[in-house]
Amino acid sequence: xxxxxxxxxxxxKKLIALKKKSGTHSPSFHAIRKxxxxxxxxxxxxxxxxxxxxxxxxxxxxxxETNKLRKYIELYPSQNTRIAHxxxxxxxxxxxxxxxxxxxxxxxxxILHRYVKGKIAIxxxxxxxxxxxxxxxxxxxxxxxxxxxxxxxxxxxxxxYIDENKINNALIINPNNPDGGYIPQDKLVxxxxxxKHLDTVILDESFIHFAKNGDNSLVRNEELxxxxxxxxxxxxxxxxxxxxxxxxxxxxxxxxxxNKLLSNGFLWxxxxxxxxxxxxxxxxxxxxxxxxxxxxxINETEDMFLSLSKLKGIKVLPSNxxxxxxxxxxxxxxxxxxAKLMIKYGIYVRNCSDKIGLKGQYIRLASRSKxxxxxxxxxxxxxxx
Amino acid sequence: xxxxxxxxxxxxKKLIALKKKSGTHSPSFHAIRKxxxxxxxxxxxxxxxxxxxxxxxxxxxxxxETNKLRKYIELYPSQNTRIAHxxxxxxxxxxxxxxxxxxxxxxxxxILHRYVKGKIAIxxxxxxxxxxxxxxxxxxxxxxxxxxxxxxxxxxxxxxYIDENKINNALIINPNNPDGGYIPQDKLVxxxxxxKHLDTVILDESFIHFAKNGDNSLVRNEELxxxxxxxxxxxxxxxxxxxxxxxxxxxxxxxxxxNKLLSNGFLWxxxxxxxxxxxxxxxxxxxxxxxxxxxxxINETEDMFLSLSKLKGIKVLPSNxxxxxxxxxxxxxxxxxxAKLMIKYGIYVRNCSDKIGLKGQYIRLASRSKxxxxxxxxxxxxxxx
Numbered sequence: 001x002x003x004x005x006x007x008x009x010x011x012x013k014k015l016i017a018l019k020k021k022s023g024t025h026s027p028s029f030h031a032i033r034k035x036x037x038x039x040x041x042x043x044x045x046x047x048x049x050x051x052x053x054x055x056x057x058x059x060x061x062x063x064x065e066t067n068k069l070r071k072y073i074e075l076y077p078s079q080n081t082r083i084a085h086x087x088x089x090x091x092x093x094x095x096x097x098x099x100x101x102x103x104x105x106x107x108x109x110x111i112l113h114r115y116v117k118g119k120i121a122i123x124x125x126x127x128x129x130x131x132x133x134x135x136x137x138x139x140x141x142x143x144x145x146x147x148x149x150x151x152x153x154x155x156x157x158x159x160x161y162i163d164e165n166k167i168n169n170a171l172i173i174n175p176n177n178p179d180g181g182y183i184p185q186d187k188l189v190x191x192x193x194x195x196k197h198l199d200t201v202i203l204d205e206s207f208i209h210f211a212k213n214g215d216n217s218l219v220r221n222e223e224l225x226x227x228x229x230x231x232x233x234x235x236x237x238x239x240x241x242x243x244x245x246x247x248x249x250x251x252x253x254x255x256x257x258x259n260k261l262l263s264n265g266f267l268w269x270x271x272x273x274x275x276x277x278x279x280x281x282x283x284x285x286x287x288x289x290x291x292x293x294x295x296x297x298i299n300e301t302e303d304m305f306l307s308l309s310k311l312k313g314i315k316v317l318p319s320n321x322x323x324x325x326x327x328x329x330x331x332x333x334x335x336x337x338x339a340k341l342m343i344k345y346g347i348y349v350r351n352c353s354d355k356i357g358l359k360g361q362y363i364r365l366a367s368r369s370k371x372x373x374x375x376x377x378x379x380x381x382x383x384x385x
Numbered sequence: 386x387x388x389x390x391x392x393x394x395x396x397x398k399k400l401i402a403l404k405k406k407s408g409t410h411s412p413s414f415h416a417i418r419k420x421x422x423x424x425x426x427x428x429x430x431x432x433x434x435x436x437x438x439x440x441x442x443x444x445x446x447x448x449x450e451t452n453k454l455r456k457y458i459e460l461y462p463s464q465n466t467r468i469a470h471x472x473x474x475x476x477x478x479x480x481x482x483x484x485x486x487x488x489x490x491x492x493x494x495x496i497l498h499r500y501v502k503g504k505i506a507i508x509x510x511x512x513x514x515x516x517x518x519x520x521x522x523x524x525x526x527x528x529x530x531x532x533x534x535x536x537x538x539x540x541x542x543x544x545x546y547i548d549e550n551k552i553n554n555a556l557i558i559n560p561n562n563p564d565g566g567y568i569p570q571d572k573l574v575x576x577x578x579x580x581k582h583l584d585t586v587i588l589d590e591s592f593i594h595f596a597k598n599g600d601n602s603l604v605r606n607e608e609l610x611x612x613x614x615x616x617x618x619x620x621x622x623x624x625x626x627x628x629x630x631x632x633x634x635x636x637x638x639x640x641x642x643x644n645k646l647l648s649n650g651f652l653w654x655x656x657x658x659x660x661x662x663x664x665x666x667x668x669x670x671x672x673x674x675x676x677x678x679x680x681x682x683i684n685e686t687e688d689m690f691l692s693l694s695k696l697k698g699i700k701v702l703p704s705n706x707x708x709x710x711x712x713x714x715x716x717x718x719x720x721x722x723x724a725k726l727m728i729k730y731g732i733y734v735r736n737c738s739d740k741i742g743l744k745g746q747y748i749r750l751a752s753r754s755k756x757x758x759x760x761x762x763x764x765x766x767x768x769x770x
Contacts, residue, residue: 025464025652028463029460045460045461047459049459052455052458052459055458056454056455056458059458064449069441070437070441071630072630073437073440073441073444073628073630073631073658074432074434074437074627074628074629074630075414075430075629075630076430076623076629076630077629077630077632078413079410102487102491102632102654102656103653103654105652105653105654106487106654109649109650109651112649113649113650129652132649133649133650134649135649238461242459243458243459244459244460244461244462245456245457245458245459245460245461245462245656245657245658246458246656246657246658247462247487247653247654247655247656264494264497264498264517264518264519264520265494265498265518266494267410267490267514268488268490268632269487269488269490269491269632270632271487271630271631271632271656271658271659272630272631273458273630273631273656273658274656
């Protein structure tokens with residue numbers, strides 16, 4: 001069992017106070033450094049660093065060396081439908097099915113506020129915005145994923161829960177956050193069939209590019225959305241493309257939804273750089289470069305999992321995302337490990353003590369660059385040898 | 386009266402078809418160039434080019450030369466309240482009164498969708514999003530500004546119109562778009578007093594930094610918002626700071642509004658570069674540099690007005706913004722002048738034939754850089770000598 005020194009205990013109390021001020025999300029790196037804690041590695045941050053390198057390379061070449069950046073700063077970006085048109089080339093789906101968001105979070109908000117009324121089934125643990133952003137007209141019905149089953153989704157049980165409680169909206173996150181649990185495609189289609197009578201089914205695929213079994217979402221989007229008019233597929237591009245700062249996300253939805261949303265808003269909700277990204281994403285050269293850094297990152301993430309799994313005193317849950325949910329099985333409190341990693345090793349992880357639906361002591365650890373993962377592993381080995 | 390050549394007539398028809406596809410907003414430069422029209426000067430674009438230069442200079446120094454740009458691309462920007470805190474330093478108003486938007490347009494949408502129900506009084510001509518973004522629960526009541534009075538707002542008549550028609554929400558844009566009409570501060574306060582009983586009064590001050598009589602909004606925001614809890618002040622930063630591509634806007638509102646909006650959304654609606662701008666804006670050095678380019682631009686805009694006003698065959702309406710509404714008094718159609726300027730001179734202006742509330746033939750012309758204004762003037766002098 002890990003324990004804190006006296007000095008670590010004092011700093012730990014400051015961390016707890018800081019977290020309280022930050023709501024259900026993590027305090028920023030910057031805010032932590034202000035406490036005098038020298039944090040170096042952001043194991044909280046769910047983003048492929050190699051994809052950021054790639055984007056920065058392209059941006060340097062396309063915009064900075066050519067002085068074209070000014071244009072992206074000065075001018076109004078294109079309207080939603082035009083950017084959707086660029087994206088449609090990559091996804092091979094007609095642009096009327098695509099709605100572009102200022103980050104996936106804008107789309108989550110739009111759908112929850114405008115399409116979800118009554119009850120919504122939310123499997124927990126989950127990403128907190130899915131219940132925090134609900135309006136007064138909606139009740140969250142929490143479906144507890146089973147700890148014994150590593151929080152994996154059991155589709156039949158979920159469908160039963162929805163039926164029994166007469167719930168009219170449902171959320172599925174695949175892979176799920178914070179555990180990375182993955183629903184294979186055939187089961188997903190089975191779930192959508194079974195939930196066809198609901199008002200809405202939200203399928204959040206923000207982490208799908210990290211799924212080891214390959215990214216099938218690009219081929220099946222059109223087929224699914226045509227078959228299930230109540231389906232809303234949400235996709236963040238912040239994580240897989242390493243570009244959280246430029247706020248890119250999209251939804252694949254029924255054209256009625258796109259038309260309705262655009263009929264009285266969301267006209268210019270992309271930034272210039274977001275438009276640049278969507279254009280880049282439609283280019284084959286960039287895309288093939290991206291697939292390489294994606295694969296590299298997935299492989300390194302898998303290596304980290306294998307190494308962490310060998311340690312005693314922690315249980316690393318199987319994940320198809322770029323992070324691991326880790327249960328502390330030796331009696332250590334998650335807040336203690338969180339503080340120890342931060343203060344002694346400069347490693348910032350997500351203390352999951354505030355995540356509803358998690359039963360036990362958990363932290364969530366993101367995969368970073370190979371060098372950073374090596375340092376993270378070194379710290380874990382020291383603590384759990 | 387201006388007439389088109391045969392070749393100009395053919396291209397003009399293509400322009401009309403393009404405009405039809407673009408809804409109530411202007412087709413992009415890019416789209417026009419695709420028609421084979423060599424357009425160089427964007428007299429449609431309401432933005433201070435010197436402010437863009439200034440921002441690009443700071444960005445080069447702060448972000449590009451230092452390689453810090455990566456951070457603004459890779460990381461999640463701060464939450465709404467933290468960015469509001471930066472802005473509060475510049476505006477000298479407590480951050481709880483400030484709501485940060487992904488451009489003013491996001492705030493217009495949020496307020497119209499969530500606070501405006503029943504009837505809203507909209508003086509016309511106006512910025513079309515104010516009626517296009519209304520929900521089904523709201524009826525637009527158009528108040529016709531008087532052509533004889535140069536579309537200037539007569540506050541007493543507007544108040545009467547609102548009373549007589551039992552209207553519960555009102556819009557005031559100051560300076561107004563597309564005419565640049567300006568309501569002096571004492572009259573504005575009088576209007577707000579008289580409309581205190583309404584559910585909402587939206588005051589859009591997006592062009593206030595161009596008002597020749599100085600920018601008083603920085604000093605009176607706090608006073609006004611405390612006195613009138615139904616007031617929603619909206620401010621775009623795209624135009625005065627020349628940064629439309631990074632989508633910055635804010636609202637000054639009652640803290641109840643900020644709290645309510647943030648209680649279920651709008652958590653991460655700024656981009657990294659938008660956060661960079663808000664931090665920069667709070668710095669005194671940048672701000673004093675900005676005031677210089679603002680003054681330079683206002684003076685040059687005024688020079689253009691004086692020169693244009695001397696021409697016969699057009700009437701240039703007095704404006705306190707960075708654009709002029711120009712009535713064609715010699716029988717020329719606005720679509721003809723629009724096409725002539727574009728095809729013969731490469732100058733893109735706003736053909737206002739689709740602006741409801743304008744009675745006659747009008748174009749709107751933006752002030753650009755001194756060199757561009759000189760070219761614009763040269764074209765007008767050739768046409769109207």
